[in-house]
Amino acid sequence: MKDLKISARFVKGVGPMRLKLLNRLGIETVEDMLYYLPRRYEDRSRIKKVSEAEPGRFETIKAKVLAIGDRTTRKGMNIFQIAVGDSSGVINAVWFNQPFMKDRFKIGDELILYGKVEETLQINNPDYEIVTGAKEGSIHMGRIVPIYTLTENLSQRWFREIMKFVVDEYADSVVDILPYDVRLRNDLMLLKGAIQNIHFPVSEIVLKKARRRLVFDEFFLMQIGIAMKRSFIKFDLSGHPHKIEGDLIKRFREGLPFKFTPSQERVIKEIEQDMSSPRPMNRLLQGEVGSGKTIVAIYALVLTVQNGYQGALMVPTEILAEQHYRNMGRLLKGLGIKVVLLSGDLKKIEQERRRRMIQTGEADIVVGTHALIQEKVVFKNLGLIVIDEQHKFGVMQRAILKSKAINPDILVMTATPIPRTLALTVYGDLDISIIDELPPGRMDVKTIYFSEKDRFKAYNLAAEQARMSRQIYVVYPVIDETKNSELRPAIRMQKELAELFPDLKVGLLHGRMKSREKEKIMGDFKDGIIDILVSTIVIEVGIDIPNASTMIIEHADRFGLSQLHQLRGRIGRGAHTSYCILICDLKGEEAKRRIDAMLKTQDGFKIAEEDLEIRGPGEFFGTRQHGLPELKIGNIIADRDIMEIAKKEAFDLIHNDRFLRKTEHSLLRERLKEKFDIESLGLSSVG
Secondary structure, three states: OOOOOOEHHHOOOOHHHHHHHHHHOOOOEHHHHHOOOOOEEEEOOOEEOHHHOOOOOEEEEEEEEEEEEEEEOOOOOEEEEEEEEEOOEEEEEEEEOOHHHHHOOOOOOEEEEEEEEOOOOEEEOOEEEEOOOOOOOOOOOOOEEEEOOOOOOOOHHHHHHHHHHHHHHHHHHOOOOOOHHHHHHOOOOOHHHHHHHHHOOOOHHHHHHHHHHHHHHHHHHHHHHHHHHHHHHHOOOOOOOOOOOOHHHHHHHHHOOOOOOHHHHHHHHHHHHHHOOOOOOEEEEEEOOOOOHHHHHHHHHHHHHHOOOEEEEEOOOHHHHHHHHHHHHHHOOOOOOOEEEEOOOOOHHHHHHHHHHHHHOOOOEEEEOHHHHOOOOOOOOEEEEEEOOHHHOOHHHHHHHHOOOOOOEEEEEEOOOOOHHHHHHHOOOOEEEEEOOOOOOOOOEEEEEEOHHHHHHHHHHHHHHHHOOOEEEEEOOEOOOOOOOOOOEHHHHHHHHHHHOOOOOEEEEOOOOOHHHHHHHHHHHHOOOOOEEEEOHHHOOOOOOOOEEEEEEEOHHHOOHHHHHHHHOOOOOOOOOEEEEEEOOOOOHHHHHHHHHHHHOOOHHHHHHHHHHHHHHHHHHOHHHHOOOOOOOOOOOOOHHHHHHHHHHHHHHHHHOOOOOOHHHHHHHHHHHHHOOOOOOOOOOOO
């Protein structure tokens, strides 16, 4: 067995200079090279005659060099050209600004060329292989050829040759961590064969089998980690069982000015079951913007206070923290529950005073931003942690807050719907609750698209709404002017809109304002003093203004799909028809898909599925944030069938060998510890 951990520097043909270029690709060792997978393939196995080459298609042609020539244009560009032909015809191959090419060929050479055939029967900058006198078995032509993502000064030909050497020399030494019975049961090829054929496939069928094996390995390893954490949680009886019945929760229910929806009641029942159990609650609460997740969270917080514990609600922005604080003050009035707001903008003396209230237990519920995880914040008896819009926080931030209590119940909430497949992957260790209906009175939002040239039509539509005593959001992607940017900034546009509509009050809100400024602006908007609020995405999460009936999103193509959906959720909360107006010129297929999705549906889960398809699973949810290994080849959507099989196998294995102590699982255990963020997944007890 050869050592795969040796530096790639010692691979024949690499050396110290090229190693630096490989490092840019994340390649340091021979093992890194084996797992640096092609991004796509070109099928160069179907060699055609010149007469069979179709313009507009990538073709592989075998022909002889008939003529060679080069010239320089008036602008100094060198054009090197060869005429190649066979018994059926002649075609030209052309290279630009590569004068050294004339030393590569001579008349009579037999070539294989691969490239896109132009209408003029010409191939520009083709890949080529001189086959006159060459040995059999070219890795560049006459086969399915791998194409890699490379950095500057690394050519596909050089990298392919180095990779072929590495695969031939080291693939036999890869360690197969997959248990034999799992491989046999699922008809998976040997790992060394998968490595060989993912780089240099002998056929399309074998390439598919190689990819399936590597995708399975990725998903299996991920699901093993999730299954282990799930197992630890299942057997963890160190929580604090809560009594559900009680005077405080009864009075809270009776004092609400509305009834919970059936969907909310179902979720409350699930939370009550968790909190009454000796097993700490670990639950994800999903729901559309405006579906009433926050009131369900407040219910859980009241429940923990009733049982003598403190509750903490951590949110991503100070505006949202302030809003939750105010709402709680209103909803909990008369119940004797002390709610404290903790934010970074408080004066030092006031911060210290509130921290003392938390430490002595005078504060029952604490609402705050990242300020909650400061070292100086000490809870007397923290029983429940609620994290709102949890994907805005990293693994370490959540872990720090959790460390301020002994085995607290945890409820994480998101208004960014997560497709079930992805939720089971990223949150396999959590129980999942979904509020799948909106409270009565929520209006549909009409979504309209305008191109840049029609933006004043959008302004006029919004102004009509404002003159009917309804309020408007106008959202921009940037706060201020930036160099070399055509984006309209919020600060300048607030002034322009104020001039355009002198009879309307136009306010401004952005992330660089101090908390008190933001509170003043939002207070004025809520009270109807401001008609049009120009803002950045600071209003994306949690802002609740029922009278806001229209939202204009400028440069809508610069926002992500889930972000657009979140912004749209800020309106449609009152009794009037609402309008979400998207303004942009659609440049590129991805932007068009995002806008089309917004126009087609208001279903957050359909939006999320489309977003996942467009961006891929890694970007969609920042998978690295969650302590999961990065997916190099698997796609949670496209490969969901493999995911389901891998999940079943992983959970069955952990059911039978919870700590991977069996001899046949020792290699799997070592790889697990190597690949996972052990601490964040709670796997530090793995031996």
